[in-house]
Amino acid sequence: MLAVHREQLEALDMDAEVKVFATQAEMVTLRAALNHLRDHPHQPSAPITxxxxxxxxxxxxxxxxxxxxxxxxxxxxxxxxALAGPSRRIHLQWVPSHCGADENERADQIAKEATALPQAAVPVDVATAHRAAARLARDRTIAAWPEGWYRTLMENRLPPPAATGDRSSAVDVHQLRAGHCLLQADWSELDAAQSITDKWDRFLAVWDPIMNHYMPLKTIKLKHRPSPWMEDEAVKEAMAARDLARADRDCTPCEETREEYRVRRNAVKMAINRACSSFYETSFRNSRSKTWKDIRRFLVSSSNCLVSCTDYCKQG
Structure with a gap:
């Protein structure tokens, strides 16, 4: 950067980031020029260009x-x-590059020489960081694209949007492009199998790894265990009456409405207890073994919630 004062040139050294954008580099230079003017006041009222x-x-x-x-x-x-004042004007003038202006040519020469100097970091704005992150994500996506006919065709370009209208069809198209579609799986061993048992086993040998890789099972924690007795009509009626009592209490807060809400709330608890007892009593009369299965299913949480795709298919 060159500072011109009364036909005297002064070269100012400043650090710059090697990978900075051209516009950002110019902004850094402008800021450095203004800092220099603030730290070296020659004539406080003189105009600045x-x-x-x-x-x-x-x-x-x-x-x-x-x-x-x-x-x-x-x-x-x-x-x-900070530099401007009642008697000082600051003018930012655009000068075409390589137009023959000696100061501009000298500044470009100094800038080229500065690329070999030690570099320091420049503040990165949000827009620049966003563009850099987008480019990095794009490059990583292309690098992770599986080998196949579509990658050979597209090379280092991202795939275009699917021409189909609905999302389900678009997912099928992209899976086919990426080689993740079941249509591209090797089903030759399934076709070569002679018996039904062998065909089923070889089908699972292809199906299970694909499902476990692209759609792995995950352990989830249910907020509430299933409660079939909550579908009892008496429970639903008691809950509806409780909700009405709560609304009355909120609209007209007084001891009478609060007492009515407490009565309706206790009635819901009693209805749930009666429905639960009736559910297990009926289950016990119909099938004792099923009763214990229901108890383990609805009342006792299991520490192991995962099953493999193969086990699920065999159970079905």
Whole structure:
């Protein structure tokens, strides 16, 4: 960066990030120029002209201090406000690059020489970080794309959207492209099997690994255990009456409505207890073995909730 004062040139050294964008580099330079002017006041009332060949940087600053979306833009406007005064004008002038202006050519030469100097980090704005994260995610997605005919065809390009209208069909198209579709599985051993038992075993040998890899089973914790007796009509009627009593209590809070709500709430508990007892009494009369299965299923939680796809298919 060059500072010009009374036909005297002064080269200012500043660190810059190697991978910084062109617009961000110009913004960093503008901020450094304003910092230099603030730290080296020659004539407090003299007008200031800052020349830059970056139209994008000047257009960003032209939007005003309230419209800045980066820390650099806000910092530059803070410096401009600190330097400006009633008798001082600050003018940011665009100068075409490589137009023959000696100062501009000299600044470009110094910038090229500065690329070999030690570098320091520059503040990264949110938009730049978002674009960098998007590029990184895109590159990783392409790198993780499985080998196959579609990757050979697309090379390093992302697949286009599926032409079908509904989401289910689009998922099928993308799975077929990525080689994750069951249509591309090797079913030759299934076709070669002679007996029904062998066909079933070889089907599971293909099906089970695919399901466990792409749709693995996960352990989930239910908020409430199943309670079949909650479908009893008496329980539903008691709960409806309780809800009405709660609404009356909330609309007209008094001792009478609160007492009515307590009565209806206790009636729900009694109805649930009666329905639960009736459920297990009926189950015990019909089948004792099923009763114990229901007790383990509805009243006792199991520590192992996972079954393999093969076990599930065999049970079915």
């Amino acid at each position: 800052i020349c830059s060949d970056s139209q994008s940087a000047l257009a960003t600053l032209r939007e005003g201090p309230a419209s800045q979306k980066t820390l650099l833009g806000a910092a530059i406007w803070t410096e401009l406000a």
